[in-house]
Amino acid sequence: MKMTMLELGRGLAELDAFLTVWGKATNTIDDTFVWGNNSPFVDAYIRLMSLSADDTEEWISWYIWENDFGRHALKAGHGDEMHQIRAVSDLWRLIEASRSAQ
Numbered sequence: 001m002k003m004t005m006l007e008l009g010r011g012l013a014e015l016d017a018f019l020t021v022w023g024k025a026t027n028t029i030d031d032t033f034v035w036g037n038n039s040p041f042v043d044a045y046i047r048l049m050s051l052s053a054d055d056t057e058e059w060i061s062w063y064i065w066e067n068d069f070g071r072h073a074l075k076a077g078h079g080d081e082m083h084q085i086r087a088v089s090d091l092w093r094l095i096e097a098s099r100s101a102q
Helices: 005-024 031-035 040-052 059-065 090-099
Strands: 074-079 079-085
Touching: 005 040, 005 059, 040 059, 059 079, 059 090, 074 090, 079 090
Parallel strands: none
Antiparallel strands: 074 079
């Protein structure tokens, strides 16, 4: 069963909060391992969300790392259909459009 847009939104909000806390925390563990781009934990969490949402083009990863959870409002799409991606609903439409384009 594919995850819903609401479930994706909750998962992204939890990850955003986690990365924010760890990004501000001072700790003795290597930050890259704990919360950076190379973190096995964070990478596995993102992969799980992508698999659950049937996100074959890795838009969720793009939304997190390049679009900073929608804060940059970057444009994405297919062909001439480019739209600003600001919210989970925008991301969800992008993922669904990607599935339809395949």
